[in-house]
Amino acid sequence: MTRSEENYLKTIFHLGGGDSKSITTNAIAEQMETKPSSVTDMAKRLSEKGLVDYVRYQGVSLTDAGVKTALSIIRKHRLWEVFLVKKLDFTWDEVHEVAEQLEHIKSEKLIDKIDELLDFPKYDPHGDPIPTKDGKFQERDEKLLSEIPINSQGVCVGVKDSSVPFLKFLDKNKIALGNTIKVMDKEDFDNSLRIQMEGKEMRISHQIAANLYVKKND
Amino acid sequence: MTRSEENYLKTIFHLGGGDSKSITTNAIAEQMETKPSSVTDMAKRLSEKGLVDYVRYQGVSLTDAGVKTALSIIRKHRLWEVFLVKKLDFTWDEVHEVAEQLEHIKSEKLIDKIDELLDFPKYDPHGDPIPTKDGKFQERDEKLLSEIPINSQGVCVGVKDSSVPFLKFLDKNKIALGNTIKVMDKEDFDNSLRIQMEGKEMRISHQIAANLYVKKND
DNA sequence: ATTTAAATTTAGACAAAACTAAAAATAGAT
DNA sequence: ATCTATTTTTAGTTTTGTCTAAATTTAAAT
Ligand SMILES: [Mn+2]
Ligand SMILES: [Mn+2]
Ligand SMILES: [Mn+2]
Ligand SMILES: [Mn+2]
Numbered sequence: 001m002t003r004s005e006e007n008y009l010k011t012i013f014h015l016g017g018g019d020s021k022s023i024t025t026n027a028i029a030e031q032m033e034t035k036p037s038s039v040t041d042m043a044k045r046l047s048e049k050g051l052v053d054y055v056r057y058q059g060v061s062l063t064d065a066g067v068k069t070a071l072s073i074i075r076k077h078r079l080w081e082v083f084l085v086k087k088l089d090f091t092w093d094e095v096h097e098v099a100e101q102l103e104h105i106k107s108e109k110l111i112d113k114i115d116e117l118l119d120f121p122k123y124d125p126h127g128d129p130i131p132t133k134d135g136k137f138q139e140r141d142e143k144l145l146s147e148i149p150i151n152s153q154g155v156c157v158g159v160k161d162s163s164v165p166f167l168k169f170l171d172k173n174k175i176a177l178g179n180t181i182k183v184m185d186k187e188d189f190d191n192s193l194r195i196q197m198e199g200k201e202m203r204i205s206h207q208i209a210a211n212l213y214v215k216k217n218d
Numbered sequence: 219m220t221r222s223e224e225n226y227l228k229t230i231f232h233l234g235g236g237d238s239k240s241i242t243t244n245a246i247a248e249q250m251e252t253k254p255s256s257v258t259d260m261a262k263r264l265s266e267k268g269l270v271d272y273v274r275y276q277g278v279s280l281t282d283a284g285v286k287t288a289l290s291i292i293r294k295h296r297l298w299e300v301f302l303v304k305k306l307d308f309t310w311d312e313v314h315e316v317a318e319q320l321e322h323i324k325s326e327k328l329i330d331k332i333d334e335l336l337d338f339p340k341y342d343p344h345g346d347p348i349p350t351k352d353g354k355f356q357e358r359d360e361k362l363l364s365e366i367p368i369n370s371q372g373v374c375v376g377v378k379d380s381s382v383p384f385l386k387f388l389d390k391n392k393i394a395l396g397n398t399i400k401v402m403d404k405e406d407f408d409n410s411l412r413i414q415m416e417g418k419e420m421r422i423s424h425q426i427a428a429n430l431y432v433k434k435n436d
Numbered sequence: 437a438t439t440t441a442a443a444t445t446t447a448g449a450c451a452a453a454a455c456t457a458a459a460a461a462t463a464g465a466t
Numbered sequence: 467a468t469c470t471a472t473t474t475t476t477a478g479t480t481t482t483g484t485c486t487a488a489a490t491t492t493a494a495a496t
Contacts, residue, residue, distance in 0.1 A: 024443080024444085025443085025444065025445085026442095026443060026444075036443075036444065036445085037444080037445070037446080039444095040444070040445055040446085041445095056444080056445070057443080057444055057445075
C-alpha cells in the first residue's frame with residue numbers, strides 16, 4: 001500500500017463508495033484536488049490490486065478489501081486526532097493536517113497502543129466516530145441543529161463542516177461539543193435560530209445550524 | 219524535502235559527513251542498502267539544492283544547511299523513540315523501525331509538544347544524545363566497557379550496536395542502561411571480561427563489552 | 437435520430453527514485 | 467610510467483504518480 005493508494009481509498013470511502021455505490025472519477029478528482037485523468041490511472045491500479053471495482057466510464061466502488069483498508073486509515077486518522085488534542089494540547093482546528101500524515105504510519109502495535117493510551121475513544125475531536133479494529137462504527141442518532149423543532153434541545157456532538165474557519169468561528173463563539181443547546185425560535189425570513197446554550201441566549205445563522213450535529217435528549 | 223532526501227542526509231551525517239569530511243558514494247550505498255549509482259543520482263540532486271557539496275569521484279559532505287536538516291531528522295527520530303518507550307511501553311528493540319517512519323512527519327509544533335510531554339529528554343533509549351532545537355548535542359564523557367581498566371567501574375549509558383539481536387541479548391542477561399558495572403578481571407586469551415553488575419558477577423565476551431558505553435564514575 | 441455538451445479515457449511527457457550494464461576515473465602495484 | 471583492480475559515474479530502463487492535450491464515450495436536448 002502506497003500513501004497515494006491509501007489516500008484514494010479513503011476519499012472513495014468518504015464519497016460513499018463503501019456501499020458498492022459507484023463514484024465518478026470526476027468527483028474523486030475534485031475532492032483530491034487532482035485531475036480526472038490521474039484518477040483513471042489510479043482506478044486501474046487499485047482495480048488490478050483488487051481494492052476497487054472499476055467500470056470504464058462508470059466509476060469505482062470499494063471491494064471488501066478496499067473498505068477494510070479505508071477503515072483502517074480512517075481509524076488511524078481519527079485516533080491520532082484525539083491523541084493530538086488530548087495529550088499534546090492541539091486545538092481541533094490544528095489536528096487534521098498532521099493526522100493526514102500520521103494516518104500513513106505502518107505499525108499495528110503503535111495504533112493499538114495509542115488507542116489504549118486514550119482509553120479507547122469512540123469519537124474524534126470533531127465528533128466523527130472512530131471505527132473499531134474490526135471495522136465497526138459507533139452509530140449515533142444525531143440530527144443537524146437546523147432540523148430539530150422549536151423548543152426541543154440536544155447536546156452538540158459533532159460538526160458537519162470541519163474546516164479551519166468554521167472551527168475557529170465556533171471557538172470564538174464558545175460553541176463546543178458537549179454543550180446543551182435549546183432551539184428557542186426560528187426566523188422564517190433567513191432561517192436563523194435563536195438558541196439557548198449554557199445559560200446564555202444567542203442568535204446563529206442557518207449556515208451555522210446546518211453544520212452542527214446534536215443528539216436530542218428527549 | 220522528500221523522505222528519500224532526508225534519509226540520505228541522515229546517513230551522510232551518521233557516516234561523518236557533518237564535519238566537511240567527504241563520504242564516498244559506496245559507503246553511503248552500503249549503509250543504505252542501495253546501489254552506488256543511485257547514490258550518485260541523489261548526490262547531484264542534493265548538491266543542486268545546496269544541501270551537500272559533491273565532487274565527482276571524491277564523495278559528498280554536508281553543507282551547513284544539510285547538517286541542520288540532518289540534525290532535525292535525528293532529533294525527531296530519537297524523541298519518537300523515547301516517546302514509544304516511555305509512553306507506549308515499546309521495548310528498546312522495537313522502536314527504531316517505527317521511528318524511521320515517524321521521523322519524517324512534518325510539524326514543528328508536534329515534535330516540540332512531544333519533547334515537552336517527555337520533559338525534554340537528553341538521550342534516547344539506546345543512550346544516543348538528542349540534539350536540541352538549535353542543533354546542539356549533549357556531549358558526554360563515555361568509554362567502551364572494553365576499554366576501561368580492571369577494577370574501575372562505571373554506569374552503563376549507551377549501546378554502540380543497537381541491532382535487535384544485541385538489544386534482546388542484553389535484555390535476556392539483565393544488562394540495562396543505568397546499571398553500574400565494575401570490571402573485575404580480563405582474560406588475556408579471548409579478551410572476555412569478568413564483571414560485577416548489580417550485585418551479581420558474570421562473564422561477558424569482548425564483543426559485548428566493545429558495544430557497551432559506560433560513564434566512569436571516578 | 438442527430439447533434440451537442442459534458443464527462444471520461446487514452447496517449448504521450450515528466451519527475452523522483454530506484455535498478456543494470458557499460459564506460460570512465462582513480463589508486464595501487466609493478 | 468604502465469598496467470590493473472576497484473571505485474564511481476553514465477546511459478538507458480522501470481515504477482509510481484502526476485500532468486496536458488487529444489480522442490472517445492455518455493447523456494441531454496433538439
Ligand atoms: Mn481529520
Ligand atoms: Mn476528524
Ligand atoms: Mn533508531
Ligand atoms: Mn536510537
